Amino acid sequence: MKKLFKNARVIDPFQGIDDIFDLLIEGEKIAAIDVNLTISDADVEDLSGKIITPGLIDMHVHFREPGFEKKEDIKTGMLAAAKGGFTAVACMPNTNPPLDNPYLIKYVIDRAKEYDLIRLYPIGCVTKGRLGQELSEIGKMCEQGAVAFSDDGNPISNGALMRRALQYAKGFDKVIIDHCEDLSLSEGGQINEGYMSFKLGLTGIPSSAEEIMVARDVILAKETNSKIHIAHVSTKGSVEIIRRAKESGINVTCEVTPHHLILTEDMVEEYNTFAKVNPPLRTLEDIEALLEGLRDGTIDCIASDHAPHTKEEKEMEFEYAPFGISGIETSLGIIIDRLVSKGIISYAQMVEKMSLNPAKILNINGGRLKKGDYADITIIDPDLEWVVNNKEFLSKGKNTPFNGYKLKGKAIRTIVRGKEIYREDYYESFVSTGRRFGI
Numbered sequence: 001m002k003k004l005f006k007n008a009r010v011i012d013p014f015q016g017i018d019d020i021f022d023l024l025i026e027g028e029k030i031a032a033i034d035v036n037l038t039i040s041d042a043d044v045e046d047l048s049g050k051i052i053t054p055g056l057i058d059m060h061v062h063f064r065e066p067g068f069e070k071k072e073d074i075k076t077g078m079l080a081a082a083k084g085g086f087t088a089v090a091c092m093p094n095t096n097p098p099l100d101n102p103y104l105i106k107y108v109i110d111r112a113k114e115y116d117l118i119r120l121y122p123i124g125c126v127t128k129g130r131l132g133q134e135l136s137e138i139g140k141m142c143e144q145g146a147v148a149f150s151d152d153g154n155p156i157s158n159g160a161l162m163r164r165a166l167q168y169a170k171g172f173d174k175v176i177i178d179h180c181e182d183l184s185l186s187e188g189g190q191i192n193e194g195y196m197s198f199k200l201g202l203t204g205i206p207s208s209a210e211e212i213m214v215a216r217d218v219i220l221a222k223e224t225n226s227k228i229h230i231a232h233v234s235t236k237g238s239v240e241i242i243r244r245a246k247e248s249g250i251n252v253t254c255e256v257t258p259h260h261l262i263l264t265e266d267m268v269e270e271y272n273t274f275a276k277v278n279p280p281l282r283t284l285e286d287i288e289a290l291l292e293g294l295r296d297g298t299i300d301c302i303a304s305d306h307a308p309h310t311k312e313e314k315e316m317e318f319e320y321a322p323f324g325i326s327g328i329e330t331s332l333g334i335i336i337d338r339l340v341s342k343g344i345i346s347y348a349q350m351v352e353k354m355s356l357n358p359a360k361i362l363n364i365n366g367g368r369l370k371k372g373d374y375a376d377i378t379i380i381d382p383d384l385e386w387v388v389n390n391k392e393f394l395s396k397g398k399n400t401p402f403n404g405y406k407l408k409g410k411a412i413r414t415i416v417r418g419k420e421i422y423r424e425d426y427y428e429s430f431v432s433t434g435r436r437f438g439i
């Protein structure tokens, strides 16, 4: 089966491509990218005005299986990801039981394979049971396909243990992803410490709770000459520490979420639990620093930290509602509408941060559109206007602070290994059957 897309704007920062091209898919692979391709036996489609990027990769999601299937399961998570334009995700291990052994890593991979949708890469726990006491079976989990290690939801509080984890993971050329939070500083905290926490009478989470751990982690990464990736960076101080660490040659990478890039602590004004997230939404000053970090390359990736929760959980009093935003279906639209369209970052930078860099950091397939590569492709309509409606989410998690947002720019096709698994114009039937559409 040959499929020829004509006249698309093809963006591939890996090859330095950002121009109008034709792209040919043959079976599962990219067969050619060139101008004026004519292939007699191909199914031809004109994509004038549309953008083709390497399949987007979200390196930080919570799909909740096993154990919390009421919030999300692997199937609904993957459908939501495909609708959001993602061809691959890396799943955090804060499930129940936590993914802290090779059997569970294999289980999650096998579950994902049952559906033949997007690519799903599990992240294993750094410590057994995510309890922060004993290292988990990192080597054996690598053998089964764990792509990185993290106790996300929790930091690795014990410095000596973190040091050992870094040394150990290095032997397998894997990265440790740390949720940076000094629990003694954030204890009981609900939102950012500052004006809003004072106004609402809620306990605040100071910036220092994050920054102290970021500093510790880069120091340990330097000492052990290992790789560290900082999850969901949210403060100006963290950006500064990471910038300096990179300048001095430390092997540190990091990610930011769309919500931390465009929302401030003001969102929790009416005790809006949909805006309750960890780390908390911060201030305009932090946002400016995060945007500058994205622009100058200090921040490598944009990841949704897709954290679905049930309606009942989020309807609890602010103090008792869980932290998290269901973000995988709004991530791309927000980045295009609020950053790319405003000239804050370019499309090429967006692709770097949402595909190329996650692929590099996790050392997985994708992130580029080279002849002979698997055809993992996202097709974007940069002019499509849409309104965020959480009732239409394929994710079970409807917890979004972006409901009602008008956005311009959306993924209209998600193609994995040459197969179309999401298509905007077939949306209705896609929802009802949850089926992929072969091309």
Ligand SMILES: NC(=O)N[C@@H](CC(=O)O)C(=O)O
Residues within 6 Å of the ligand: 062, 094, 152, 153, 154, 179, 276, 277, 278, 279, 305, 307, 308, 322, 323, 324, 325
């Ligand atoms: N980000 C969140 O607010 N919540 C995440 C945990 C995490 O990413 O730390 C979750 O699992 O719900």
Ligand SMILES: [Zn+2]
Residues within 6 Å of the ligand: 152, 153, 154, 179, 231, 232, 278, 279
């Ligand atoms: Zn986290």
Ligand SMILES: [Zn+2]
Residues within 6 Å of the ligand: 060, 061, 062, 092, 152, 153, 305, 307
């Ligand atoms: Zn997370």
